[in-house]
Amino acid sequence: MKEFVLRKEPSEKKLEPLKALLGSRSLALVCWNRGLKTLKDIEQFTSDQPLLASSELYDVDGVYRLLVKHKKLNSKIVVYGDYDADGAVAGAVLWRFLAKTLKVNATVYIPDRHEEGYGLNRQALDTLAKSGVGLVITVDCGIRDSAIIAGIMASYPIDIIVTDHHQPSGELPKTVVVHPLYPGHESKNRFTSGGVVAWKVVRYLEDKFSFSHEYSDSVVDLVGISLVTDMMPLIGENREILKRAIRKMRSSPSLGTKVLAEITQVPVEDLSTYHLGFVLGPRLNASGRIGNQYTSVRLLSTDSLFQARKYAQEVHEINVTRQALTKSMLEAAEATRVIVSQKIAIASGEGWEDGIIGLVAGKLMNSLGLPAIAVSIDSAKGIAKGSARSFGDFNITGFFSGFPDIFERFGGHSNAAGFTLKSTDIQILLTAISTEIEAKYSTYIPVNRQFVDSVVSRSELTEHFFEMLSKLEPFGQANLPPIFAVKGKIAQFSLIGQQGNHVRIELETEDGTLKAMAFDGLKYLKKLEQGVQVVLVGKPKLNEYNGRRELTFFVEDVVTNLDNE
Structure with missing residues (x-):
């Protein structure tokens, strides 16, 4: 059950300095609810912060030592990845560095979801070892595969490095393990994506092999996709990486990001966490779900615009099939x-x-x-x-x-x-x-409890209000987009859309009329009688049409009263 409740508010005495600073009670509450209680807090949260040193990841130097060894031996090196978007990003980012910057003999291996499943597969590793592979580096997997790793390393002259971010359990692999949750050596950024772990390994290797960070900076937009699609908390270092990622994709995106935005008809300058999570990300995930698991890695790895567009078209078409399959399976699941x-x-x-x-x-x-x-x-x-x-x-x-x-x-x-x-x-x-x-x-x-930050007044919804909210972005896990409530009387409403299932509402508030939109809002009709006092819960947005800005409140619920936390 989903339930909206109003967050517990501080006393007016405590809130007043923040309210005076921001010029809005609702903005003050949004910041307070995120632990931003002073000007210093806000400035630190909204300004760029340095990343953690890559060297703070436990045993990352072990990766360097083994790469030095296998570079001298000219060994075959395999990046063993995963078939989801995070795994595709991690695999592409590490492989490109190894093959194109470090110039070692490296390839990528992605297990087949249906035949081999998630994680390290013994038969696949047997095949790789017999083909002469000297070093396997996992990305986004491997932490729970200690028995498989021990068996392979006992059977063949092969080294295995594990880089992962999934929850460790049981005995850890007895090899080089780079993991932000390594027991006793946890990173300050404990909960991050496999893509970030691989990227930070790359940044460490750039330093150790005396390269600049030109390559890792050039692929940070891909790493941002991994953070959003794997639903990592967007605070601390994750937030800093994602801010850099969004700036990069809006100004000079990687080829993979560029063609994905192109095929989904999203201008790169408009890309946001929403597009990463619900537009670009699902297409990268789709090929690993039902298609060729290598397509997304190839899309993110290629330097050819022709090939990138080809792969983008493939993942786009696979995603259409995925949507149809999801619909039919969901109907079956709901029935059984x-x-x-x-x-x-x-x-x-x-x-x-x-x-x-x-x-x-x-x-x-x-x-x-x-x-x-x-x-x-x-x-x-x-x-x-x-x-x-x-x-x-x-x-x-x-x-x-x-x-x-x-x-x-x-x-x-x-x-x-x-x-x-x-x-x-x-x-x-x-x-x-x-x-x-x-x-x-x-x-x-x-109870899936959703917290409302503030009951907002119509007069607060100014350009300054939205400008300040934008400084708190990117929103996502652990930095959720603010939810507001607005009180008023229903002036009028109408059904719109081809199927008449969306509801356009005009709400008469104490300080003006507010336009609102409830998508798939037929369930609210019984509460929308003209003249009835209601509380709309949702998010206000300032949209621009033909050079004109229009304020709309997007409704997520309609209630008569809002309970307090």
Whole structure:
């Protein structure tokens, strides 16, 4: 269940200095809610800050030492990546540096999602080792594959370096491991993307091999995509990297970014976190979900405009297919899903596309307001693959850690996880979920609580207001876009759109009329009687049409009263 509540406000005495500084009570509350309580706080948050030294990543020098060794030996080097957007970015960024700057004999290997699955695959590594590969460097994977790594290194004269960002669990690989959560040696930027880890390794190597940062600076826009698509917290160093990324893509984008913006008809100067997460990112993810897993890496790696446009067209077309598959699978999931103990939704189906189940789980979660699991069953092979999504402080990977023995493998982050188990064990999974809930989560109430920063007045919504909000960007995980409420009477409303499912609203407030738009807003009609007092919850936006600016409030909910935190 989604619920909007008004954040607890400080006393007027505490808020007054900030209000006087910013000229707006709502702006003062937005800053206060983000821990920005003084002019110094605001200036530090909105100005550029130095990045952390790459050398603070534990054992990053081990990467340098092994590269020196294998460069002298002229070894074959393989960057072993992942098939999602983060993995594609990490693989492309590291491979381009190795092959084109360091000029070593390097290639990229991306596992097949369906045949090899996520992470290191023993058979694939056997094949690479037998072909004479001397060094494997993982990106965005490997931290949970200590047994596979130990077996390969014992069987062949091969070195393996692990660079990853996923949650470590159990025994760590006994090799060079670069990970921001390395136990006892955690980075100050503990939660970041695989793309950032690979990029920071590159920056360290640029220093050690006496190169400038010209290359790493040139691909920072790609690294920004990895941060947004992998839903990393946009605070601290992540925020600084993403700010640099957005500036880069708006002024002189990498070829991959440029052609993706071109094919999606987004002017590069308008690119934002929204476009990275919902326009460009899904296309990079699509090829790993249902297409050729190498297409996105090739798109981000090539120096040929012709080839880049070819790959961009491919991922664009794959994404169209992905959208249709998602729609049909979601319909099947909604028809078959069960809810365990009123806490978690789970749906499963024979032959569901492995690469789509994460999207289905996310959409189920949003529609039901519950943590959700989608499982693809392959009875012929005797396996089932699942993907789970959760929200708030419900750590879904931690939840699965309560019954690890039923899985052949599992892993993920706090709000997203994946697993593999025997296809005959679906009922065992349901029982294990129910047992775990009753044992540890009986008091858990699945409420996806969204916080409203302030009740804003019409007169506050000035150009200064929006200019100040823009300085708090980029918004995303851990720096959520501000949500506002506005109170008033319904002056009038009308249905618009080809299907008449959007609602245009005019709200009469105490200090003027406000235009509002509720997309897919038919569910609000019962609350929109003319003259009725309502509270609109959402985000105001200042749009420009034909040189004229127009203020619109985009509605996310309509309520009669707004509860306090």
